[in-house]
Amino acid sequence: xxxxxxxxxxxxxYYGGSVFFILVFLGLTLNTVQQLPKRDHRENITESVEKxxxxxxxxxxxxCHTLLGEGAYFAPExxxxxxxxxxxxxxxxxxxxxxxxxxxxxxxxxRRKMPQFNLSEEQVKNLADFLEWTAKVNxxxxxxxxxx
Amino acid sequence: MKFASQSVxxxxxxxxxxxxxxxxxxxxxxxxxxVVGDFLFPAIPxxxxxxxxxxxxxxxxxxxxxxxxxxxxxxxxxxxxYSPKLAWILFWVFAAAGTLTILGYLLVPYAxxxxxxxxxxxxxxxxxxxxxxxxxxxxxxxxxxxxxxNIGMTVLKGxxxxxxxxxxxxxxxxxxxxxxxxxxxxxxxxxxxxxxWVVHLWVxxxxxxxxxxxxxxxxxxxxxxxxxxxxxxxxxIIGMALITGILGTGHHYYWIGAPEYWxxxxxxxxAFEPLPFFAMTLFAFNMVNRRxxxxxxxxxxxxxxxxxxxxxxxxxxxGFLHTLAPVNYYTHGTQITAAHGHMAFYGAYAMIxxxxxxxxMPQLRGQGEATSRKAQVVEMWGFWLMTISMVxxxxxxxxxxxxxVWLQRLPESSAALxxxxxxxxxxxxxxLREITGVVFLIxxxxxxxxxxxxxxxxxxxxxx
Numbered sequence: 001x002x003x004x005x006x007x008x009x010x011x012x013x014y015y016g017g018s019v020f021f022i023l024v025f026l027g028l029t030l031n032t033v034q035q036l037p038k039r040d041h042r043e044n045i046t047e048s049v050e051k052x053x054x055x056x057x058x059x060x061x062x063x064c065h066t067l068l069g070e071g072a073y074f075a076p077e078x079x080x081x082x083x084x085x086x087x088x089x090x091x092x093x094x095x096x097x098x099x100x101x102x103x104x105x106x107x108x109x110x111r112r113k114m115p116q117f118n119l120s121e122e123q124v125k126n127l128a129d130f131l132e133w134t135a136k137v138n139x140x141x142x143x144x145x146x147x148x
Numbered sequence: 149m150k151f152a153s154q155s156v157x158x159x160x161x162x163x164x165x166x167x168x169x170x171x172x173x174x175x176x177x178x179x180x181x182x183v184v185g186d187f188l189f190p191a192i193p194x195x196x197x198x199x200x201x202x203x204x205x206x207x208x209x210x211x212x213x214x215x216x217x218x219x220x221x222x223x224x225x226x227x228x229x230y231s232p233k234l235a236w237i238l239f240w241v242f243a244a245a246g247t248l249t250i251l252g253y254l255l256v257p258y259a260x261x262x263x264x265x266x267x268x269x270x271x272x273x274x275x276x277x278x279x280x281x282x283x284x285x286x287x288x289x290x291x292x293x294x295x296x297x298n299i300g301m302t303v304l305k306g307x308x309x310x311x312x313x314x315x316x317x318x319x320x321x322x323x324x325x326x327x328x329x330x331x332x333x334x335x336x337x338x339x340x341x342x343x344x345w346v347v348h349l350w351v352x353x354x355x356x357x358x359x360x361x362x363x364x365x366x367x368x369x370x371x372x373x374x375x376x377x378x379x380x381x382x383x384x385i386i387g388m389a390l391i392t393g394i395l396g397t398g399h400h401y402y403w404i405g406a407p408e409y410w411x412x413x414x415x416x417x418x419a420f421e422p423l424p425f426f427a428m429t430l431f432a433f434n435m436v437n438r439r440x441x442x443x444x445x446x447x448x449x450x451x452x453x454x455x456x457x458x459x460x461x462x463x464x465x466x467g468f469l470h471t472l473a474p475v476n477y478y479t480h481g482t483q484i485t486a487a488h489g490h491m492a493f494y495g496a497y498a499m500i501x502x503x504x505x506x507x508x509m510p511q512l513r514g515q516g517e518a519t520s521r522k523a524q525v526v527e528m529w530g531f532w533l534m535t536i537s538m539v540x541x542x543x544x545x546x547x548x549x550x551x552x553v554w555l556q557r558l559p560e561s562s563a564a565l566x567x568x569x570x571x572x573x574x575x576x577x578x579x580l581r582e583i584t585g586v587v588f589l590i591x592x593x594x595x596x597x598x599x600x601x602x603x604x605x606x607x608x609x610x611x612x
Contacts, residue, residue: 007380014387021394035407040337050334057274058262063195068404069481071276074194076567112185115193142403146561
């Protein structure tokens with residue numbers, strides 16, 4: 001690098017650039033946090049949804065599944081499972097999930113296995129409510145199709 | 149080695165390498181479970197194996213970074229470490245906490261671990277990479293504070309160089325961003341938004357400062373190039389890293405509920421994220437070409453050049469492949485992501501830790517500036533086997549990912565294959581990845597074997 005580009009100039013770009021973009025990032029974050037209530041329908045986060053999220057976490061569901069595309073890639077996306085398996089109807093989704101959770105692990109040799117988590121009926125209901133709430137967040141039309 | 153207190157780096161490096169071996173074993177288990185779904189079920193379900201695999205990675209890299217800091221900070225500051233005793237105490241605390249956490253994952257069902265450790269008091273568990281019980285997270289913070297105090301005091305009483313200033317900045321950033329792991333609101337969208345402040349701002353932010361400064365240190369020592377030149381490069385690299393990487397966080401905000409403008413911000417800035425890694429490659433090769441001395445540790449120089457290239461390919465090129473929003477719409481959360489993750493972590497962070505270990509270990513073990521020629525040859529076999537395996541693992545996962553997108557994501561809902569059916573279609577790639585993983589393990593065994601080959605630096609005799 002030529003003489004006109006000194007170590008001092010490089011240092012100033014590092015400090016100036018970092019501080020500038022940290023401030024821009026904080027500004028955009030503030031704006032995002034202000035806009036989120038319109039997108040995440042937080043008014044529908046009931047006590048059951050909250051319990052469902054905690055169950056989701058305490059059983060490490062993210063260790064196999066993705067949720068809105070984030071997580072492990074071993075098992076299906078669950079951000080839209082409310083539509084895929086419940087057809088967008090609460091009652092059918094609840095019925096589906098109760099049956100599904102009770103049937104694990106499915107005894108097919110060589111098939112990827114989902115453990116039996118021994119959740120109570122009430123807990124499965126919480127989980128279903130959490131997944132239904134998640135499915136209704138505005139995700140810019142992701143995933144591209146019903147298969148997630 | 150200039151100062152006796154640098155020797156505290158040794159247990160950190162050794163423990164890091166032991167955890168690395170564990171990470172690879174669990175990677176092989178998971179890889180097999182991808183195709184033999186009931187392998188080790190129910191003893192080790194996939195989610196447990198994955199948690200062990202990723203958490204071991206994070207913890208061995210943290211041990212590596214700490215070892216690197218304990219080694220290079222005294223040398224850069226030109227003074228003994230403030231308190232070697234504190235460094236030893238923290239080593240045992242962190243090693244015990246890490247081991248207990250991994251044993252907890254393996255021996256207790258995760259929900260049981262959550263209850264045992266009182267997760268309901270302050271729920272932080274069960275989020276990807278942040279699965280550690282809250283008590284472990286608090287332990288990590290305590291260890292990090294003690295560690296920062298120790299190296300901070302060392303720098304304060306000694307010489308302040310660009311390298312140790314930037315290393316400390318990176319390490320403080322690491323600790324500060326980790327605090328966001330304690331923020332877990334019941335609103336999943338807010339949770340996800342700030343979860344990335346730990347994950348993205350680590351690996352595409354402050355960790356690049358750590359990587360850059362370790363690389364700069366090793367290059368100064370091995371090439372003898374003027375410090376002024378190296379420091380200018382370092383500022384350029386980390387400047388580019390933060391200028392592109394901070395707003396580059398936006399590439400995670402496309403589809404998780406955040407406003408649409410992140411698709412523009414994330415695409416534009418993250419498109420430039422390969423630049424700092426490209427600069428690191430140029431940096432390493434340029435400095436080696438302009439070297440003023442022939443350092444006997446050829447293996448360390450190979451790692452230093454290798455980490456630049458592999459970080460550029462893995463983080464840079466494979467990151468760019470799927471970072472633009474219109475592409476990411478189809479690839480988000482597929483095996484493409486897994487492909488990128490593997491080569492990026494290996495190339496940037498595993499390899500930079502292996503670089504400093506390769507440089508420092510001979511000195512920490514009293515073998516002089518380098519190990520014997522024979523030991524270096526075996527170490528370089530390890531380098532090539534592991535690195536080439538990782539290239540192929542990445543290529544196979546990319547193949548799986550492209551096919552997965554083609555079958556499952558691109559068609560209309562009525563025509564798309566479901567997830568499990570698409571997984572069956574791409575199974576051949578998973579088998580190839582698993583076989584390549586075994587080659588990686590052979591490379592790792594070579595690498596470990598090189599430590600067992602006795603003898604000191606014998607390059608002088610061989611050149612004579």
